Amino acid sequence: MRIDLHTHSTASDGTDTPAELVANAAAAGLDVVALTDHDTVGGHAEAVAALPEGLTLVTGAELSCRVDGIGLHMLAYLFDPAEPELARERELVRDDRVPRARTMVRKLQELGVPVTWEQVARIAGDGSVGRPHVATALLELGVVGSVSDAFTPEWLADGGRAYAGKHELDPFDAIRLVKAAGGVTVFAHPLAVKRGSVVPESVIARLAAAGLDGIEVDHMDHDEPTRARLRGLAAELGLLPTGSSDYHGTRKTVRLGEYTTDPEIYGEITRRATGAFPVPGAGGPLPA
Numbered sequence: 001m002r003i004d005l006h007t008h009s010t011a012s013d014g015t016d017t018p019a020e021l022v023a024n025a026a027a028a029g030l031d032v033v034a035l036t037d038h039d040t041v042g043g044h045a046e047a048v049a050a051l052p053e054g055l056t057l058v059t060g061a062e063l064s065c066r067v068d069g070i071g072l073h074m075l076a077y078l079f080d081p082a083e084p085e086l087a088r089e090r091e092l093v094r095d096d097r098v099p100r101a102r103t104m105v106r107k108l109q110e111l112g113v114p115v116t117w118e119q120v121a122r123i124a125g126d127g128s129v130g131r132p133h134v135a136t137a138l139l140e141l142g143v144v145g146s147v148s149d150a151f152t153p154e155w156l157a158d159g160g161r162a163y164a165g166k167h168e169l170d171p172f173d174a175i176r177l178v179k180a181a182g183g184v185t186v187f188a189h190p191l192a193v194k195r196g197s198v199v200p201e202s203v204i205a206r207l208a209a210a211g212l213d214g215i216e217v218d219h220m221d222h223d224e225p226t227r228a229r230l231r232g233l234a235a236e237l238g239l240l241p242t243g244s245s246d247y248h249g250t251r252k253t254v255r256l257g258e259y260t261t262d263p264e265i266y267g268e269i270t271r272r273a274t275g276a277f278p279v280p281g282a283g284g285p286l287p288a
Contacts, residue, residue: 022050
């Protein structure tokens with residue numbers, strides 16, 4: 001089985017609609033794909049409705065968190081989307097995204113960049129607006145050579161010249177809320193240093209003690225030594241090591257299924273979840 005547990009659609013900052021994403025996942029030879037848009041489950045219904053034969057969908061979200069002044073992302077899988085406390089926190093984060101993006105646009109204008117809110121809003125469309133949409137605007141204007149190039153201290157990285165904060169969850173609260181909603185938590189790209197500051201391993205150990213289920217090991221922003229280090233840390237802390245593309249459509253160069261999760265790890269994730277269950281397409285594989 002080929003399993004990709006981290007993708008994004010136009011419901012947040014990807015360029016594929018949810019229907020296009022599941023079609024492209026099937027075309028890429030995936031057996032299982034997780035839709036994990038930022039702080040929203042808005043794309044799940046469309047993805048389920050369009051799910052092709054032979055592909056199983058894992059519902060999820062990527063939650064925006066911050067601890068000790070450092071931003072991090074928590075992948076939440078197979079939680080009950082109607083659980084009120086977690087739903088309320090996701091709504092608070094989403095509501096703060098527009099004023100945050102407007103602040104980043106203003107800061108860029110003050111730096112002499114001719115970006116406009118109308119441009120960013122057009123790029124975001126119906127999605128949950130975020131930094132990648134602002135980064136795409138910089139790419140359109142020729143200010144940066146790629147979306148990734150915008151995530152530097154010069155521009156949009158944490159603490160960068162045009163960075164603006166938003167409401168974010170404490171990751172320990174995120175673990176508690178996701179577990180209360182029957183879900184499973186995996187720390188996304190924990191050592192992606194090119195994105196900015198990362199939490200020390202001591203924090204990962206504290207998160208593991210608080211109930212964190214896994215860490216994303218195989219990811220485009222982790223080089224081979226980092227992956228080996230994380231695999232050892234996962235073994236030491238009893239965490240599930242996952243692998244994922246973090247696919248954003250044309251917004252990033254990574255391909256669907258470029259990094260994958262071991263079927264046994266996927267099976268353990270599904271066994272731990274009680275809030276929701278993987279959705280098989282017509283004739284699709286059932287969870288391990």
